[in-house]
Amino acid sequence: MSVKILLIEDNPDHVLITKDVLALASKDWQVDSLGDPKQGLKAVIDGDYDLVLCDYRLPGSSALDILKKMKEKGRDLPFIVVTSAGSEKVAVDIMKEGAYDYVVKDETYEEVLPLIVGNALERHNAKKEKERAEKELKIAYAKLKETQEMLIQVEKTEALSRMAAGVAHEVKNPLGIIIQAANYLETVLSQKDTNVFEILGTIKNSVKRADNIINGLVDFSRARELNLKPEEINVILKDSLVLIEYSKNIEIIEELSENLPRALVDKEKMRQVFTNLLLNAAQSMAKRGKLFLRTYVKEIDKLAGKIEKGNRDRFVPGEKVMVTEIEDTGIGIPEEDLRIVFDPFFTTRGPRDGAGLGLTIAKNIIDMHKGVIDIKSRKDEGTTVIVALKI
C-alpha cells in the first residue's frame, strides 16, 4: 500500500539523498519535498500525507514551529525530525513536544533513516488501530448501556403496571362499598334533610373522581403492548369523535385525505389517543368554536413549522409520514404550560374533569408507535395537536 511522505528540507542535496534512500528502502513510499517552511506547514495541515520528515533548521523557522502548529490544528501524523550531528539534545527536546523520532545526518543516515521511518509508520498504525478499537468499544459500551437502560425502563414499567393493577383492585373494593353505602343512605335519609342529600352527592362524586384517577393510572401503566394491524386512520378518528360529548355549537370541519395508505397501528390505543385529544379540544371550547380534523401524508422535512426539530429528527430525512391534526379555536394553552402538558397529572381543568393523564397516555402510545406528537398553541386563540406516524 502506498505511503505518502512529506519531506520539509531546504537543502537540495539532502532532498536528493533522502529521496534516494527512501525509494531504495520501499517502493511503496512516495516522497514529496518542499523547501519553504510555510508551504511545508500548509501541506502538513491540508495534505493527505502519512508521515512528515522535517529538517530541524529551516529558513526563518524550525521543525519545532511546524510541529507545534500541526498539533494546534489537530493533525495527528508521525513527525520525524532530521538534525545535524551534535544537535541530538535539541531533537530530544522536540520529541518531548510530540515528535515520533529523530534521525541524525551523519554516516549512519542512509542506514538508519528507513528503519526509523518504518518504525514510526508501524507505531502510528498501531496507535490508530488502538484508537479505532477503543472507539468501537465505546460505541459498543454506549449501546450496551442504552439496552441496559431500556431493560431497566421495561422492568420499571412492568413493576408500575403490577403495582397499578394491585392498587386499583385494593382501592376499587372500598370505593364499591362507599358508593353503595351512599346510595343506601340516599334512599333512607334524603327526604328528611337536604344537606344530607347534598353531602351524599359529594361523596359519590368523590368516589367517581378517585375511580377516574385509578383508571387513568392503570391505562397509563398498561399502555406498553401493541396489537399492530394495517388500519384506516380516518375511520379511527371518526369513531373517536362519536365517543365524545361536545357542545352543539362546535362546528366540525373535516379535511381528511381520501387517499391515505393504511397505517400499521393498534386501533384501540389510537382510538384512546384521538378520544383524549378530541375531548381536550371540545372542553377548551365550552360554548362555541370550530374543530378542524385533518389527515394527510407529507415528507417530514416539510413539517418544520408544525413539528419541533427534535421530533422531526426521529424520522429519516425525506421520510413520508402520516399526519393527523386536531385543531380547535378554544382557550389555548399558556406558553409556560406548553412544555409540561405531557407530564403526568398536569391539568388545567378542575379535579372533576379528569386526572391529568390524557396527554401523558397519548404521548406514551404515540412513542410506542415510533411516531411523534406535538402541540402548537396560543392563549385565547386555540390549539393544534399534530400526530405524525410512520407509514
Place this chain on the structure above:
Amino acid sequence: MEKKKIMVVDDEVDFLKIVKLNLEETGKYEILALSSAKDIISHVNNFRPDLILLDIVMPVVGGIDACEMLNKDLLGKTIPIIIISALDKSRDKLKAYKKGVVDYIVKPIEKESLIIKIEKALQFK
C-alpha cells in the same frame, strides 16, 4: 309479585352487607349473602337463586373456580351469573365470559346501575 332470589358472594363483608340492604330495600329481591364460595353448590341447591352476583378474587375458592363448579352442577348451570369485581383487565373479563357469565361489572357501581344489570340478567333465567 314473587321476590327474585339473588345470591351475593363476596369476601368483602361490608360490601355484602350494604349490597344486601340496597337490594332488599327495593322490595323486589330476597338476598342470600355469602362471604365465601366454598360451599356454593350446597347453598345454590338449598336457596335456589334466580341470579348469582359473584366476586372473583376470594380466598380458598375464587370466582372463576366457583363458575366451573356451578357449570358442573345440574341446577347451578341454569343460573345466570354476574361477576362483580374490582379487576378490570380485559383478560379477566374474557376469562369470566368464557365460563358463561352473563355480565361483568367493575366496582365501584351505583345501586341504580346495578339494579338495571340485575334486571337484564334475570331475563336469561
